[in-house]
Amino acid sequence: MSFSPEKKIAVHVNKLFKRYKNGTEATSGIDFTVNCGECVAVLGPNGAGKTTFLRQLTTELKPTSGAIEIFGVNAIVQPNKAKHLMGVTPQEAGVFETLTVREHLELFGKLKGLDKKSARDQTQELLKNLELENEEKKRVGELSGGQRRRILIGLAFLGNPPLLILDEPTTGLDPQSRRTVWLLLKQIIVAGTTVIFSTHYLEEAEQLCDRIAFINAGKIIADGTLQELRARFPDRYRLSYLNGKGQIAMPHIEFFADFAAAREFIGAKEISEYQLATTSLEDVYFSLIGERLQVEEDKK
């Protein structure tokens, strides 16, 4: 399956609604565009609609209404054609435990349309990149949860699809394995692959992505580069401090528009234990989600 690289838009979503039979609206009119070669993280609290949104992109879940185009292919009308253009790591997928690691990757490579030699070569490369070389002859059932997760990520990479959709790919991985996956993702992003992934690790989004989209209550409530999102947050400095001695308590958090104001606050309160830093994606996240929750409350 070939696609036209001259087309600048990899994914275009228009007014995407998903309403379940019980009346729950999981996505409420999402408009979303991802350009070729972009890496976009989808963030949001549990139950916000991230997985439902991604499952509609991967054609697993049929939308109630709206349009999805993958490199110009109507994914709702031609799901099989669209699936040729993407590699997917579902959030809760199982592996075949009686296959060896090598067998698993090679057989799924063939299911993706690779010939025997290409499936073998790509498997060899993935085993190396995912640090699973020593496990290639082991049965998948003998592997740790993190190693199985890496196999699932590897399955998405097989066939070098121009689009990767990964639903919480690094959940359950130890820090070292997570960095292995980041390195691999960075390599394919540099090579021009378009990547959309959901995550709860904000550091992951900061490290890898060109753009970040926040989803809450089935809607995209903010979408932009890290700089653009930070600019929406007026206070640039975040002060975290402990108030009083010998307390076992959550630190207090204050935000300041400038450094001098923060220093003045520290002096006036005679704070000795503190951490002063520029605002992070986490602050933007809580600000956006908090704002949204407040709006929802006000509506009620």
Next chain:
Amino acid sequence: MKKRLTDIFCIFQIHLARLRRETGPFLLAAIVFPIGMYLFANAIARQSAESVSNNEKLHFLAASMVFSLSLTAISWLGYLLLENRFTGRLKLFATLPLAPSSYIFGVLVFALVQGSLGIISMLAAAKILGVETNISGFSGVLSFILIILVAQLALCGISVIIAARVRSFSEGSLYTDALGAGIVLLAPVYYSADALPAVLHWLGYILPTTYIAAAINKILTGNPYIGSEISILIMMAAILLATGFRVLNWREE
């Protein structure tokens, strides 16, 4: 076409890996229950007569072969399909450019291999138990192979429908376990239709196991002409598999 055949073969290989690693326990399970039922039926027959004729033994052997087919095609294949669906393995296939029919065909090929191994084991066990089969020449062997294949297709259709429609793993397991044994014990397989209460006679007409048992019994006793049974079973297999294809959908609504 080439891609489709490759897909079917890959699905078959994926599932065969499991059978390869668990051949011993599989064969044990595939013959323990049916041979147990064979011995049980013989023992009951011996209580009412001094000896059991070879024809009676062949009747019980045919019934036990149906039991073996039903266990492998409904209970165990059903369990495998449920496992694929409810442990998230099916999601891996659903996100690939793979037709649901390729998945079903791959699984069917696996089921045919699995069921045939069970039947070969049953024939070997029957030999050890001293049962003399009278399969008559080439036409008898051909009829035997044909009925085993068609029977498995019909029974697998039931598994596919159960695995695609149930709401949970436990619900599906209850259905596959109950039907795997139930459609053998509730049909005139080990006993004649007259032994069933009148209100249950209709079951004998609608259950595929009735026709499978009748056909295998004919072949084992030297009569390879199973035209009526095979016609009914082909029709049942077509209906059940078509329904299975229809209800198994990659895309959730």
